[in-house]
Each structure stands twice: as structure tokens, then as C-alpha cells.
Amino acid sequence: MGKVYLIGAGPGAPDLLTLRAAKLLAEADVVFYDALVHPDTIALATKAKKIAVGKRAGQLSTDQRFINRILVEAGLRHACVVRIKGGDPMLFGRAQEEIDALDAAGVPLEVVPGITAALATAASLKTSLTKRGVSRSVTFATPRVGHGETPGEWADAAANGDTAILYMAMGEVEAVHAALMNRGIAPSTPVVIVENASLPNERQIRGTLETLPTLVAERITGPAILCIGQVFGPIDARSSTTAEAIVSTINN
């Protein structure tokens, strides 16, 4: 019996993969990859059989139970099996079903974390998700509601965090706008949509909670992150003054 490595490929740019993930891809006998993993990342698996089991919203995709089953089978037959997903597997990655299936079958498993899209987005925007005196909490949520789940719970979480980061929200901007306005979030709260974070075709669209429904007028087809909160607004007067003081210190 071998080992299965459940790996996060990061947000898109191939060089935002971890060193550990790159080494494991080079050693892999089989690689199962999702649609959002960059071709240059898959190409690091020079000696592996590569199998696409991708999921993209609204497109035909491999059934999750079938993926679970082929992972267990591969783990029983090969020394080094890599299962690689976009972003980080433990955040909106449906990883638990695969982990539980491997555990139940007694197949050894290691999870290798990846850069989640929200943190690549913050890096691109040069905006810290936390900031003393402004944001001491960040909520990652999705407005997508599955079978048997309670609608609106995500909005309670998002409304109570100082900064809110919504995954898989592009089809739900009207609902996000309504739910957060209903929960008393100020219409002037800064909003940024970042599509394809970390890739050459990255796009940043800025507005406010009030204008959110109009921001997706241009069709967004790539994976996108919706950022909501005061940290996404312009630098406040106090920060600028501090910065000017620093420059003045250096020049004198």
C-alpha cells in the first residue's frame, strides 16, 4: 500500500505552489487534478499518469463518490498518489469526503496546504485583511446553499466579521447585496471583486456594497473572490500622515 497526498495547488500562478508540493508531484506515480490547477503545475509530475477529475461550477464533472473510490483504489495500488486541487484543500475544497473515504479504507494520507485564493487576492490588492483598530476578524464564507442547509447563515457570519471574503459568490451578488443590507452593513462599505487572482488575466473591480449588483455587468468567467469591508477603502488620513513623517525623516 502507498500513500495519498491531498495537495493545494494555490490560487493559479504556478510559482505559488509550495516546495513540498513540487517535490511530491515530481515523485508521483498518479496525479488526479481539478480543472483549476495550472497546466505548468501538472507538468511538474513528469513520471505520473495524469487524470482530470475536475469540477467547475455549472459544468459536467466527475461524481464525488466516484472520485473517492478511485483515490482509494490508487492508494492501494501505487506508492505515491497525488490528489491536487486549486487553492487550499481545507477551505471550500470538499476535501473531507475524500479524507474520510481514505481513512475508512486504511490508506495513509497526508494533506499539503496551499495558498487559498483569498490570501492571493489580499496580496494583489496590497490590502491586509486585518488591521489594528479597523479589522480584528475576517470571515470566509460562501452564499451557495446546499441541500438541507439553512439559507442566510453565511450572511450572519459575514455581517459579524470586520472583513468578509466570499467564495463562489459571483452568481449570487443580488442576494449578497440584499442579505448584508438587511443586516445593517453600511451601503458605503468598500467592495472589491478580484477575478483570476495571481494570474496574468487578473481583474480587480471596485465599488461599494450599494453598487455591488452593477459590478458584475461585465461577465466574470474566471474564479473570483468578493471582498467586503473597511480595509478595502482608501488609506485614511492618519496612515498617510505617518507615512509622510517617515519619508520626511529619511530625507532630512
Add this chain to the structure above:
Amino acid sequence: MGKVYLIGAGPGAPDLLTLRAAKLLAEADVVFYDALVHPDTIALATKAKKIAVGKRAGQLSTDQRFINRILVEAGLRHACVVRIKGGDPMLFGRAQEEIDALDAAGVPLEVVPGITAALATAASLKTSLTKRGVSRSVTFATPRVGHGETPGEWADAAANGDTAILYMAMGEVEAVHAALMNRGIAPSTPVVIVENASLPNERQIRGTLETLPTLVAERITGPAILCIGQVFGPIDARSSTTAEAIVSTINN
């Protein structure tokens, strides 16, 4: 004028650095590093002058305004300046002050994201922070309150997320226990403390919200993450049944 790279070193294990960060360290003329960055990571900067500007809770550390100033000065004088911090710089990393100072001085800046401690923790625990039907939101917060900040806001955020991840919480477990109990979180809610996630001396301490104050009886000296939520409990009956069905399918 050169460029300053604000880099996340990841949670601790040197091979959880990104490929981009490793390349930039090798090219760097100067590296400013925090106390939590692994010595093997700093060692990748083979030709750089290396300067510790570390901060650890309760220890003597370099004043933030001084760090801002030396970063600007280095950016004006060197081609490739690396500022590297543990975890991801945009999540509880005090990055915004450094970014604003560099922007104000007109020094080009790029942020390179890192694996944040919470995602390394989830990988170690083999527990997805989100799970269909159980957790559709995750709150990252800190119970530490700065000057002029409102106590308890972090607890509203944490109580409203399905999963709560608390940074820098080890000195405040009594307050966390009280605040979350007061907000109606069930005493039986699973809790895990993970110290030194991803390192050889990693420690996992499990309990419930009710037993949280007793979990830190053994002194925790390394950086630790406090995880609270149903996803940290045992695998439920339904998952096990699914997993058994898979194994049975394979065996027959």
C-alpha cells in the same frame, strides 16, 4: 530604486514556502526577518545581508515605525529587498503599516502570499474547515484587543461563524471560554489547540469549549492556533457509512 518583496514564510516547516519566495530569497540583497521564520528558510538567502527585526509576544522587539523606516531606506538603496514574516503577511501580520510606508515613499512593492498557520493546522488535523451541511463559514479572529479597540467584537464574529479559528489566543483562553459561552455556543462544541503546526514538535490538544480553560494547563510556548467548531468532532455516522460502502464496493 529597487523593489521590496513582502513575503509570507508559511507556518514553520521550511518546505511549505512557495517556489516564488524561495527564488526571491536567493536573489535578495537584504532580508529583514521575523523571529518565527525558520533558520533553513533564511539560509536560502545565500548572498543577502540578513537582519532580524523579530517580534514575539511579550518579548523585546523592534519598534514598528523603525521597521517601516529601514524598509523604505533599503528599498531606496538596494535592487532586491525581502521582508519575510511567519505565516501569511495579510492575516494578523501587521503588514499594512509597512505597505503604506513603502507606498508613501514611492518604493515599488510586491506581496507574496504564504500558508497561514490555520491552514497548516487544518492539514495536520486532516479536518476541512468547511464541510457541506456542517460548516459553510469560517471566522479568523484574535481575542487580543489593542488600544482604542472594542472588547468582545471578535467574539460576535467567532460565534456567528460555523467554524472559528483564533490566533494569538493562548493567553486569553478564560476570556474566550466566557465570551463564547455567553453567546450561546454549546459547551460540548469540539475544541482543538495546535501548537507549532507543521513542525516536528507539533502538539495537538483536544477538548470541548467547556474544558478549554483546562487544556492549557501544560505550558504552551510555541505559536498556537485555537480551533472551535463541529468540524473538529468525530466523523459522523453518515460519513462512516459512506466510507464503508466505498470499501465494500472495492473489495467486491
